[in-house]
Amino acid sequence: MESQRTATLTGILDGLGNRRQGPDSGAVSSGWKLPAALGLLAFCVAFVGMWIPSFWDDEIATISAARRSPGELLLLLQSVDAVHGLYYLFMHFWTSVFGFSEIAMRIPSALAVGLACAGTTIIGRRLGSPTTGIAAGLVLAFLPRMVWAGTEARQSAFAALLAVALTLLLLRAWESNRVLDWVLYGLCAVVGVWMFMFFVLAVMAHAAAAVILRRRVLGTLVASAVAGATVLPFVLHALGQKAQVDWIQNRSLAQTLMTAAVKQFFYGDDRPTNNAPPQWVLGAMLVLGVIEVGLVVWGIWASRRHGRHRTLIVLGLSIILLPALGLLLVSVLAQPVYVARYLTFTAPAFALLVGLGISQLPARKAWLRPVALAAVVLCSLVPQLTIKSVVSEPADTERRVAGMLDGALPRPAAVVFGEPYLRDLALAYPEHFDGVADLALEASPAESGTLWGVNSPVAAGELARRGNVLFVGQAGAPADLSAFAEAGCRETDNRPFERMVLISFTCS
Template identity: 35%
Template structure:
C-alpha cells in the first residue's frame, strides 16, 4: 500500500531531474556545500544560519556523489518518494488503506512534488520529516514506549534543524496530544491504549520529546533572527490575498491546487473528528505563519510545502468514499491538470517560468570565445541572481580571472564577494573583459553604475554583445 506511492513518486521526480539548470537558490546550496566544514560554520555566522544544517548534509553528499544537477537534487527526490510512502502509511493508520494509497498517489502527481523533489533545497526533506514525525507521534500516543517517543524526538529535532518554519507543525501535534489526554481513546483518529493515569503522563512525555528540538534549534533561531534583514530583504509583509494564492502556490498549479483544496474539504467533512490531526497540520502552520507575517516579513509560500502531504491525506479520505476506479480517475485528472506546469518546471526553476536565467548559455559563450589573459566583471555584484556563482558553477576553473575581487565568498564567509575600491587600478593591464550584467541590455556597459561603470567606460569599448534569457554578456576591449 505504501510502496506504490513511493515508487510512483520516485519515477516522477527522477524524470528529467537534470534538465533544468540550477537556479539561484540551488547555486547558493552548491556554493555552501562545496566549502569546508569550518567555512560552513563561518557562513552560518554571517548569513543563512537557518539553512546551515542542510548545507552540512549536502557537504557530505557532494563529497561522495559530486555536484552535477542530478547529484545535487537526488536527496530531494529520494525524500519526496519517502514522504509519499509515509503519507500513505499515515493515511492508512488514521483513515484506512485505500485512503492512504490514494493520498500517496495524489501527492506523487502534484507539480509541487516534482518541483521540490527536483530542487537542491531542504523543502522535500522537511516534508518527509514532517510526515515521519506525525506518524511516529500517532504510534507513540497509541502505544507509549520510550523507543517510540525517542524516535519521535529524533524526527522532530531533525525537522527543526532542516527547516525552522516546519516546527509550526508542533502546534497540531500539541492539539492532538491534549485531546488524547483530555478525552481518552479515539479523538483525532488516534486509538490510545493508555489507561487514564497513563494518558495524563502523555503530555509530559511529549514535552520531554520536543525538548531536544528546542535545545538544538534555539541557537539557530537566535542567529537567524539577526540575519533576517539580509536573508529576507526581498519579502514583504503578508496580505489577505496571499491566502487566496496559497493553494496554487503550494501545488505549483492553480487548477491542481484548487482541486486539492476541494477534495481536502470534502475529506475533512467525511472524517469528522478523525480529520483533526491532518486538518490541524495544514491549517495551524498556515495561520501561525500568516499571523507572524503580518508583523515580520516571513511569508514565503514554499516554506509551507511540508503541509501539502496532510492536505493530500484529507483528499485521499474523500476519494476513499467512492470505488477505486473513479478515485484513481480523479488522481489521474489531477496529474493531467498539472502537466503544463510539470513540463515548465523541468525547463526552468525560476519564477515566473517565463523569466528563466540562462547561466549555462552565458558560460558557453565565454568558453567559446575566451582568450588567455581575459578577465570577467559582474554587475550588480550583490544580486540575488548570483551571476558570478552561475558562471563559476558551469565554467569551474576554466573561467576568466575575476579581476575586481579582493575577497571571495569563502574569504568573506558570505554568498557574495567583495570588490576593490579602485576599479580602474584593478583593471590595469587587462586588455579584454567579459562583462556579465543581469537582465536584457542593449547597452550593457551603460548599465554598470558607480566607479566600476566609469572605469569600464573610460578604458574599454564594446566589441560584441550576446543577450541571453535573464542575463547579457558583452566582450569589451581596450
C-alpha cells in the same frame, strides 16, 4: 517477478475499489511492498526531467556552501544561512562523492520525496484505510509542490520527509507511551528544526492535535518542550539573521492569501525569475485546486457524518492550517516571511486529506474513485510541463549566460562582476570560467564567510593589456565603467537581459 508486479497492481486496484474502510481491510493494509512501489513512483516523477532547468539562485547558494570544508561552512553560518546549515553539511559530503551536476545536486531531494511518499502511504493506511493510503501516496507523488521540491537542490523535500517521520513516530508513541518512543520523537523534532527552522510549526501542530484529540497530551507536550528547549539557541541565532529574508515582498493580506491558494500546493515553482505560466497551465491549476479542495471537504464531511477517521482529520488540518496561519500572522504583524515552499512539509498532510476524500467516495459507484484519482493526476502533470522545461525560464539563466562564454561572446581572458551575487554564474558553472581571471574578487566566498565573496574596485592598470574582458552588471542599475574608459578599453558587444547585462571589452 512477474507475479509480484501483478500482485502489486492488483493490490492498488483492489484498494481503490475496496468497500471496507477499516485499517485491516485486505492484504494491502500491511506490508512494505505497496508503500515502496509508490515511493519509487514518486522518486521517478521527481527525477524525470530534473536536469532540464538551470540552477537558480537558491540552488547556487547550496553549491557555494557545499564546496567549503566544515570549518569554512561554520564561518559562513555564523553570519548567514544558519537555517540551512544541516542541509549544507549533508550536501558537502554528498557532493564530495557525486559532484555538482544538476542531477547530482538534485537527486537527494528526489529520494527524500520518494521516502516521504512511502511514509504517507503508511500513515493513510494506518489512520484511514488501504484506499486512503494508496490515494494519498499517488496524490503526493504527483502534487506539483512536492514534485518541485524533489527537483531542486534545497531542503524542502527533506523537511517534508521529516514531517512524515515525525508523524509516524508520534503515532507510535501515542500507542506505546514508551520513553524510548518519546525520545525518538523528540530527536526527530530536533533534527527537523535543525534542517529547517519553520519545522517548529509542525511540532506545535502535533501538540495542538494531541490536545484536541486528548491523546497522550502530557507526553506530547513534554517531548515537544524538551525538543524546543534543545533547539532554542539555534532558533535565536537564526532569528538574528532575519535580514536574509528581506527580499520577501511586502504584500497585502489579500495578495498573500491569493499566493497561498495558488502556489502552496498546486504549482510549486518559486524561482523569483520565472515567467508567469501560460493561461492553460493556470486553468489546469485552478481545476486541480477545485478538485482536491473539494475532495478534502467531502472526506471530512463524510467521515464526521459516520464518526470515523477523527485522528487523521485533526492531525491533517492541524499540520496544514497552524503553520500557514503562523507565517501569515508574522507576515502581517511583523515582517514578511511567507513563501510557499517554506510550508512544503505540510504537503503530505494535504495529500492525506485528499486521499481520505477519494476513499470516502461511494464504493457502490466503482468508477468514481479511479476517475477522481485520474483527474487529480492529469491536472497535476500540467504544471510540470513548465516547471521541468526551459519555457518558463528567462533568457538569462545562469546556464545560458555562462554558456555564452564558449561561443556567443568573445572568449574573455578576465571577467568583472559588478556585484558579488552575480558571481553565481561562475559558482554554478565553473567549467565555462576555466582560466578566466576574476578581477573584482578581493576575498573568495570561503575566505570571507559569505555566499558570493567580496568585491573591490578594479583599477585601470588591471585591465590594460588583458585582451577580451567581460563585464557582468545588474540590469537597470548604473554601472561604473570608468576603469574601462581609463584603460582605453573598447566596447565590442553589449547584451542586456532581464536580470543582468553583459558587456564585452577589448583592452589592448
